[in-house]
Amino acid sequence: MRNSKTGRNAACSEHTRRVYCTLPNGRVSARIPDIIEHKMNEFQIITFYEFRQMPRREVFAQIRGRLRSLMRELSVKGTIILSDEGFNSTICGRPENVRHFIADAEKILRTRLDYKSSSHDRMPFRRIDVKIKPEIVTLKQDVDISQGENTHVGPREWNRIIRDPATLVLDTRNDYEFRTGTFERAVNPGTAKFSELPDFVACQLDPQTHKRVAIFCTGGIRCEKFAPYLKALGFEEVYQLRGGILNYLKAIPTDDSLWEGECFVFDDRVTVDNSLIKGKRPDLSQHAE
Secondary structure, three states, rough: OOOOOOOOOOOOEOOOOEEEOOOOOOEEEEHHHHHHOOOOOOOOEEEEEOOOOOOOOOHHHHHHHHHHHHEEEEEEHHHHHHHOOOEEEEEEHHHHHHHHHHHHHHHHHHOOOEEEEEEEEEOOOHHHHEEOOOOOOOOOOOOOHHOOOOOEEEEHHHHHHHHHEEEEEEEEHHHHHHHHEEEEEOOOOOOOOOHHHHHHHHHOOOOOOOEEEEEEEEOOOOHHHHHHHHHHOOOOOEEEEOOOHHOOOOOOOOHHOOOEEEEEEOOOOOOOOOOOOOOOOOHHHHHOO
């Protein structure tokens, strides 16, 4: 594997079912399978987020500048949101450049990125955007993220939970996303934005009646915030789909899938199908009120 900056080769080896790669700078990466599965003429799209205590606000401008410079250097485009509560991002570039971005962004953010990956034959983003916002996903509610511990379930367990008629399956996404595709038995809250979801819960749901609630979203971040919000309201059993719809579609074969339709994504692909390939459904967000 060649380094696009230096032209030097990196040495790779197979070990314990994972590929370890020694890069020209001496760094060892154990996540090469996420990279090499993409053809070199494709673009790799990754999404990642983390709720965590961030550095002081006065340091944010420096972090933003370093991330912008890194994206320009590697021809990586997309959006990164920074906030006191953490960071949230979707970016895209050539697989080799995305690999370098991950390694350097981990240093800048002082963490190890847990990302989801897909591919497309064209660059789906048009610009580089690093923003500083009050929230990395806007709910406009005080939430103790720690109350969401032990609410995550994997795709197989998710299928078992939402098949149970006693489970209320709540789509935490917007109305146009729901109409593009959703899970069997899912309730559409009819929202135009995430911050409207608490009003729907207040009017339509009752902890005494709805003992078990299963929630899902595109990549997991909205549920990371809404699961603890529901727990704080007194809902007894709350489950969130780990990694969101995108992780579910990657993990579950079509014959076992309870997903119906396509998944709306916030880039030029508009939707992805069960294989995480660009879908065919129209952009319903253009007609959202």
